[in-house]
Amino acid sequence: MQGVNPVGWFEIYVQDIDKAQKFYETVLSIQMTDLPNPTDDDLTMKMFSSDENTMTQTGASGALVRMAGFPSGGNSTLVYFICGDCSVEESRVEAAGGAIFKSKMSIGPHGFISLCTDPDGNMFGLHSMS
Numbered sequence: 001m002q003g004v005n006p007v008g009w010f011e012i013y014v015q016d017i018d019k020a021q022k023f024y025e026t027v028l029s030i031q032m033t034d035l036p037n038p039t040d041d042d043l044t045m046k047m048f049s050s051d052e053n054t055m056t057q058t059g060a061s062g063a064l065v066r067m068a069g070f071p072s073g074g075n076s077t078l079v080y081f082i083c084g085d086c087s088v089e090e091s092r093v094e095a096a097g098g099a100i101f102k103s104k105m106s107i108g109p110h111g112f113i114s115l116c117t118d119p120d121g122n123m124f125g126l127h128s129m130s
Contacts, residue, residue, distance in 0.1 A: 002043070003097035003103055007060035008060060009046075009058060009061065009062055009063075010034065010061075010062030010063075010077075010079050010081065011062055011064075011065045011076070011121050012063075012064050012065065012072075012118070012124070013064065013066070013067065013070050013072045013074050013120075013122070014064050014065065014066055014070070014072045014118070014120045014122070015071075015120055016043075016066075016119075016120075017044050017064055017065075017066040019097070019119055020064045020066075020118060020119065020120060021046045021048070021064060022096070023096045023098060023118050023119055024048070024064065024112055024118070025053075025097075026092055026096040026107045027089050027092045027093055027096050027116075028081055028083075028104060029092075030048065030049060030051075031049070031056055032046045032047060032048060032064070033045050033047050033049075034046060034047070035063050036046040041067065042067065042068045043066070043067045044064040044065070044066045044067075045064065045065050045066075046063060046064045047061065047063045048061055048062050048063065049061065055117070059109075064080070067087070070076070072075055072120035072121060072122055073120050073121030073122055074086035074121065075122065076124050078115075078124065079124050079125065080091055080113065080124070080126065080127040080128055081124065081125070081126055081127070082125050082128070083114075083127065083128040084128060084130070085096055085130050086104050086106045086112055086113060086114045086127060086128040087112075088112070089114070089126045090103065090104055090114040090116065090126055096119045097118075097119040098116050098117055098119060099116065099117045099118060100114065100115075100116050101115040101117055101123060102114065102115040104126075110130070111127060111128055111129040111130070112128050112129070113125050113126060113127050114126040
């Protein structure tokens, strides 16, 4: 599968899905949609866009998930969201209820990143080439 994005899906576990949805929609300036779950009444999912026409680059899609018995925060996987300039999205993080862990920094020829946490304590990255 050379040349193909190997990441097919990601999930960010949260406790208050409405609050998490508002946070990510505010920071990333996007709209999330309900993802119906026919198998478990105690599982709620809000999906990030997977419409390639609305993304600046092709990437994996994923969802916010609230599931009984599965805590948020403290995981060891880091999701990076593609941005035009990660300082723009970073500037919305604190007002939306999150925190900035590492402000925009260069990663050499690979662009720039910001590391932030959402209101549930999940760390995520913002990535841009400028």
